[in-house]
Amino acid sequence: MIQKVHELSKVFQLEVLVVDDSSMMLSLAKRILESKYKVSLAQSGEECLIAAKLHSPKLILLDVTMKGMDGFxxxxxxxNNESTSSIPVILMTSDEHSETEIRGLHEGAVDFITKPFNPEILLQRVQNTIELSLLQKNLQFEVDKQAEKIKSFASQLMQACSSLVDAKDHYTRGHSVRVAKYSREIARRLGRSSQNLEDIYSMGLLHDIGKLIVEKSIIRKNSRLTDEEYTNIKEHTIAGYNFLKSISELPGLAIGARWHHEHFDGTGYPDGLKGPQIPEDARIIAIADAYDAMTSKRAYTQIRPQAEVRAEIIRCRGTHFDPAVTDILVQMIDEDKDYKMNEDGWNESLVESQPESK
Structure with missing residues (x-):
């Protein structure tokens, strides 16, 4: 890798900006460096700041004791400028006091060269600094690329897991994705950050992962569940929590799975949490889950009319559902004039017509 960086500096004539108020020092530095690098010159701090923004050099050699604006x-x-903050800076000084070096390193310099400098030492310091900088940027690029791959894999894995849950009952196919979409839109309207919108979408996708332990015959049953069957199906919240709680990078996955059946008045399960005791993300997923249950065809029920769904959501405001979250969902229902919110593609088209989240 180092050899490649060295070859790169030869082929592309990487630029070095030399800043000094002495014409003699500028000429000397240019003669030493121009055999390997493209050299640009500045005789003041003001000229340096302009040249750095215009040319984005790979390195700046900066004199400390200049007239007017000094090197520090x-x-x-x-x-402090975003466009120049990543450019490595080597300070040049005739001051050999350690305090000067300490201050320069504290301000962000990567190295020091004492004047008058040895040509071979100057050339080697410049080369080493540029090579290290390019290696670090290349490493960061590779890290970012791998992080994006991991993120993509995680997203695909969550999609596959949600599909596996939905596949246990063909009537609920797409349920997890729809709950994820509704949850994300409710959270967006509550002013959540972009990162939180991604997180709650993931929570929605996996909120029912615990149903993998529930017998298919119970999930697909089209008549009233027995007390034993109901107890069995309620266990999916704990099972989902236990399955997801070890994922430390996104603890909300386990939160959504465990508490999306809690009720605002404390009558839900598995822990009987009440009001603000219930994590807000779980409160959002709870109402999204209920909305999808009423607006999707199931083994035990048909799609309910929109007006009936709206009335039921309002009836459960403050008992089953968080009032603030309920008001958001009712607003969404009222905007859905053609009753299309439960169809594929709804979320994308609706979000385009709404203001961006904070």
């Missing part, structure tokens, strides 16, 4: 002030401004 220039360094601070470079590091």
């Amino acid at each position: 002030n220039v360094l601070r401004l470079l590091k």
